[in-house]
Amino acid sequence: MSGQPYDASMQDAPPTPAERYLAHRRPFEVSYWVVSCSLSALGGSYAKWADYQRLGLALDWWKPLTWSWSSALLQLALVPALLWFTRRWPLHLDTWRRNLGWYLPASIAWSVLHVAGMVAARKLVYITQGVSYNFGHWPAELLYEYSKDVRTFIGMVLLIHGYRLLVLRLQGEASVLDVVDNGLAVEQVDRPERFLVRTLGREFLIAAADVEWLQSSGNYVNLHLDGRAYPLRSTIAAIEAKLDPARFLRIHRSYIVNLDQIASIEPLDSGDARVHLRGGQSLPCSRRWRQLLRERIEPIVAA
Numbered sequence: 001m002s003g004q005p006y007d008a009s010m011q012d013a014p015p016t017p018a019e020r021y022l023a024h025r026r027p028f029e030v031s032y033w034v035v036s037c038s039l040s041a042l043g044g045s046y047a048k049w050a051d052y053q054r055l056g057l058a059l060d061w062w063k064p065l066t067w068s069w070s071s072a073l074l075q076l077a078l079v080p081a082l083l084w085f086t087r088r089w090p091l092h093l094d095t096w097r098r099n100l101g102w103y104l105p106a107s108i109a110w111s112v113l114h115v116a117g118m119v120a121a122r123k124l125v126y127i128t129q130g131v132s133y134n135f136g137h138w139p140a141e142l143l144y145e146y147s148k149d150v151r152t153f154i155g156m157v158l159l160i161h162g163y164r165l166l167v168l169r170l171q172g173e174a175s176v177l178d179v180v181d182n183g184l185a186v187e188q189v190d191r192p193e194r195f196l197v198r199t200l201g202r203e204f205l206i207a208a209a210d211v212e213w214l215q216s217s218g219n220y221v222n223l224h225l226d227g228r229a230y231p232l233r234s235t236i237a238a239i240e241a242k243l244d245p246a247r248f249l250r251i252h253r254s255y256i257v258n259l260d261q262i263a264s265i266e267p268l269d270s271g272d273a274r275v276h277l278r279g280g281q282s283l284p285c286s287r288r289w290r291q292l293l294r295e296r297i298e299p300i301v302a303a
Helices: 008-012 017-023 025-055 062-088 096-128 138-171 236-242 287-302
Strands: 173-177 179-181 184-186 194-199 202-207 213-217 220-225 228-233 248-252 255-258 262-267 273-277 282-285
Touching (some): 017 025, 017 138, 025 062, 096 138, 213 236, 236 248, 236 255, 248 282, 248 287, 273 287, 282 287
Parallel strands (some): 173 228
Antiparallel strands (some): 194 202, 213 220, 213 255, 248 255, 273 282
């Protein structure tokens, strides 16, 4: 531990610009991917058209648009899969040797899906124009497309990991703590009552009882409270073993909920359930934990 004293006033300080961004970052993230792919499509369309003009070749106006937009839109459609993959096999300092091997087959699968979807989209557009689209010799063309796609794949992976590292620094990283002795934070591992959060220029404590729910995210578990998420370097199984079982319950392989925060439980036809929290969030509950959750909730409701 750093040995720096805890300043309680810091927890009530007004939100910084970084915290305001983090609270509303999803629309910016979505907008980035949409704008990035759109600019790529527009630039690619113009480049194709300009090449044909320089060579003095005739080209229907819709063809360069079809070529570029079909590629860009398929890349955009594959972004959620890439985000999931990089979360599942992150390249952190302590995991990159173990996980790096997954990225070669992932790049091949990403390229194949991109090319197959791109060609299908082009064929549909060409049909509407009364002509047919010929992709060429598939093995050779796939290899050519992969030589381009692998560079795009690497660039997107580096961008995603770099952005997540920046977000992690802005959010601050939580560590497990139990007591504060003489103004210094003292680490405990048995039954944490508090978590210490260190973010850029700030340091504050949060009570474990105030955590509304926890969600697994790669090598981290995000602690959610008051609309914010604080990453804790741990597996969800490890932190589950440390939390007070009278207050917290595992309801899904990726979720733990504070029982005091549950407003209602909605059964689903699949046998699973949806847990609605007092703050308005909804969490999935697997059928494996549904009965245990009901048994734990009934005494609380009766009281």
